[in-house]
Amino acid sequence: MPKVTFPRMGESYRAFRMLMNDLGNEVIIPPRPNKKTLDFGVRYSPEFACLPLKILTGTYVETCMSGAELIITSGGSGPCRAGLYGQLHKKILNSIGFPVDIIVFEAPKSHPIDFLRKVKRVNSSRLSYLAIWECVKRGWEKLKYLDDLEKTTHALRPRELKKGSTTKVYREVLEWIDGAYAMKEIHEAGKEALNTLKLVPHDTRRAVLRVGIVGEIYVLLEPASNLEIEETLGNLGVEVHRSMFLTGWTRDNTVKETSGILSVKEAAMPYIPLCIGGHGRESVGHTILYARDGFDGVIQMAPFTCIPEIVARTILTRVSREHNIPVLTFFLDEQTGKAGMSTRLEAFVDLIRRKKNAPVSDNRIIVG
Amino acid sequence: MKAYMGIDVGSVSTNIAVLSHAGEILADLYIRTRGRPLEAILAGLTEIAGLLPAEVEICGCGSTGSGRYLAGVMIGADVIKNEITAHAVAASIYVPDVQTVLEIGGQDSKIIIMRNGIVTDFAMNTVCAAGTGSFLDQQASRLNIPIADFGELALSSSAPVRIAGRCTVFAESDMIHKQQMGHKLTDIINGLCEALVRNYLNNVGKGKEILSPVVFQGGVAANAGIKAAFERALGLPIIIPRHFGVMGAIGAAQLAREEVEKTGQTLFKGFKIAGLPYRTGSFECGGCPNNCEIAEIYEEDRVIGRWGARCQRWDVL
Known part of the structure; x- marks a missing residue:
């Protein structure tokens, strides 16, 4: 059985592991990014590359050491370096003595033939297309439950009665999803997990602040790369709404764009009328939608040196002023010290709390 | 006499201020952290206790700065608050209608925008130390000039010399180049002050609406050259509060006072802890x-x- 691995993005590995097993592969589970990952990543990546590339290099080195032979990843769209990372990673890994191959899945809507050819390569059990479709559906269902669970923690954490209880229960119920296999089991485990999580004692009437999170997909989805910002905010009494989840992103990039992403692009239109690569346009669009939905603030997360997010950041200053929503930007790199981030987050939360509680300011425009 | 103490443990300096109930400064202290916050806090407490009149009773204390948690558990702080809020609170004690606070410390710099006494926006330097005190310190010691003389030297400059300001590496190599070409030291120092201000306004102050009154605080406010460069760049008068170097500590003391008024008692362990x-x-x-x-x-x-x-x-627990 070929030994395969893939990038780690939050809890999504639980769904991918099942899918890859079903197709007849042995899966080397990518470890949660840790100090060793960063050490390898920094050592073997170009110095000027961004944090996602370095973390992935580190992850691949770790999984290659455990015997991985094939890496499966996704490509990028638009003018962003990440689109070339698969090929670059292969060169790096080969040059340091790991004879691995990398399969880069590009968006099937633009590369359908290439997509099917690659599906065939990872189909080690020689399943029929219909059987593969069944496996994909189960993996997808798991992924949806994983995303739903995570969303639930965002709402619960700022309202929990005992600090840390949400995270504790969340860790437990994730394992239930892991254990489910047949479609019926997945549904049962998923529903049970959601119900159990919602039983965490919490105060539904507590007034919490709502903050939207925008930025580059990897640093958004992998908590180890963003110093667990969502958990930190939750503990500060903030309900986090993340603009991107893997299920949503996949929907937009496989068959047809959803109405959600179309309205994001429309909102961003006056500021960024075209794709500038990465998620620059989405960061601006989501910020505007958050402002319209009455959110108290927006936090942008960007890997250091990420061009699309640098462009977005510059524009967000204007968006913040014109749409009257505070925006805070974090550039993430290999630092693990949390002090700088905590200071800024605490100050930001102070700011939006005071803004919310202040009487209606005199700069309100009266439309008559 | 009732008093409130604030302690600001920063990367470069540890500052302590004691405010009376009427809001006057009874004692203040600015010592170097030297990478050993614990020792700096203990030394600072011993020294400040010696500066205070015997009848002073500390009824509340707060901590701020990057070492605020460490200081907080050591002294038994009533409030542990981030530097942004502390600086904003302190600035509004001295200039109640303040709209902009420029703060440049040892290793970070920030801008705080306030309207009607409330922080409406802020920014801190993100990844670069080019606009901070540490770099000035380093250049002063490279040129063998006491940092205290830096500002006066800049003011005596007669011809402008442009120094690159985006990055300390560029700035230093530019300074060395200009010095070897024979430019006067005072002009180079003035050029550095302008570069630092330019970098601060483009980076930290980017897109912010800077309105008067503008208060400039933090250790770097001691530098008259930087103050003059800010006034030239902004076209606005710059106010430097008397205790510009310990504003974070003053803010922490004020916040402690507000907290204690709510809780009715202090958690302060007393100056005796300096001996533990x-x-x-x-x-x-x-x-x-x-x-x-x-x-x-x-x-x-x-x-x-x-x-x-x-x-x-x-x-x-």
């Missing part, structure tokens, strides 16, 4: 793949605080 043995230690937790680096502080033989964990495992 403290030590810190660290270890790597192997409980999960996070491998968190846990730092802890002991008072006598008891752990009073731990940091760095991503879960509750090491919480001190």
